[in-house]
Amino acid sequence: MARRPRKETAAPTAPVTVTVCRGCCCGVAAKHPDVDHPGQLERLRAGVGTAGRVRAVPCLDACDHSNVVVVSPSAEGRKAGGRPVWLGWVLADDMLDEIADWVQAGGPGVAEPPGTLDLQQFAVSRRVGQGLPN
Template identity: 45%
Template sequence: MALPERDVLLCRDCCCGTAKKHPDADHRGQRDEIEALDDPAGRRGPRVRVRVVDCLDECDRSNVVLVRDFTWFPGGRRPKDFWLGGVLSTGVTEAVVDWVREGGPVPETLQRHVFRGKRG
């Protein structure tokens, strides 16, 4: 199987995805929408692998999504990491999903959510 064009890591642990910290966010809906991107074979568009992870160690920026784009550098061996924080509303989640499907630079609607992660 070919490598994915994009990996999407959805943080879900102590802060991200919990009603305790963000009671008004639709955490289940967000997870469902992002998991629907999972298409490692590329049958519906770009090859996307979605992983739900325990903690990305960015709890102060929850909900956090890390998009690793393997198309950014020639050869696809090293990804360009895009850290997105404060992904709490349906609109922001939809913007992430659309961007992952379409690729390219981070859209204007997501610029304020981009930050430099501790791991990248």
């Protein structure tokens, strides 16, 4: 029996992913009572739109930097050398807007982050970095 030739399909492309910590310290009124945590998530989702995806996770184990957001590169960004960028103390609307603008521009590996986000970046241990959920 002859095999049918395989149909050529384009490999799916992974979008820029914005992971928002909503664990014990991030996203809770007890630590940041003046922040509208659900509103932050909605603002990010609206700003990112179809350029990427935004997801909330229970804890990223970087509590000293709360509120933590990780911007992970798209497949294209990874090919260009982009790596996840960890941002801490994301508490103000202008920070959320800058993250959304960066995602709209292509994110890590494709576009440079807005200069003010440099102040928010921090490094995590390999253990924490490898624990980032997919």
